[in-house]
Amino acid sequence: MPKAKGKTRKQKFGYNVNRKRLNRNARRKAAPRIECSHIRHAWDRTKSVRQNLAEMGLAMDPNKAVPFRKRKVKPMEVDMEERPKELVRKPYVLNDLEAEASLPEKKGNTLSRDLIDYVRYMVENHGEDYKNKKMEVE
Template identity: 35%
Template sequence: MKIKKQHRKKKYLHKLNRKRMHNKQRSTGDVPCKTIKEAWDHKKSALRNLKEMGLANDPNTVIKIPSFKKEQLKKAKQMVNQDDSESEEEVVPRKPPKMEVVEKLEKEAKAPKERRFMLPKGQVEFITYLLDKYGNDYKAMARDKKNYYQETWKQLRAKVKTFMGIPKQYGEYLTARGLLDKELDEEEIKKAAKALVDDD
């Protein structure tokens, strides 16, 4: 069995491009982050690149899980060396040369993200139909003949609240019904939604 496997490995396959396959195996993949991509030096290794940017290759080496045994030994050493004036010098970490990469990444992470969640067109049509017909009477909505999936009034109320939580779609609905005269920002639409929805 072992001899067969070895023989199979040595077979030349015409359909395989060995050079392309080797390059694919060697590559570490494409970096999707634009900030890291701009600062990346292809002449250096991945480990060195990340170290220069102030990023960690392995989080376990940077943020170590505290060992109970080591902590107890440290406390014991401190108790023994209380009389000694020699204190352990704290190692000050050196600032990485490409520190602006970390700052940019932190800024991107803290920036408010645009909400891209949108309800499907069919669901919006159904919700707007219910709102036009019944307003805030969710129990009447549940009895409607178009409620094919026999959703409860609580499920329908949750759907309406989700719809009202999407400023773009809800804003379009309000402007189409003449409830809004002008284009409003997200906060004003949310205020309008709170005024119309009963918090029961």
């Protein structure tokens, strides 16, 4: 099938385009990578950050999530009207985060295998003599 006239033309290199700036601006405008896998899989790109977090049961602003009001007069029972809670459509994200947080933390303060072998060697050869003493020549 023939192509439309004028649609095929040689690609020309744009010498006046700064490729470094172009790539940097593209990286800046791109959405950041979400590190948490639970949140990343449930994320909807068509919605805002606030809407996404509200659907997962998370708060964007902790100050607004747990309001702290200073009142001198105690409110009456009639005045206590709870605002409607936002609908949590993705509760599995919150459940997964809670389950991951409740796991025991792995101890990361162990020494390397080489260092343990070196210390064992030094203790076997020198015992508890850890002070730096000069060698006595007989």
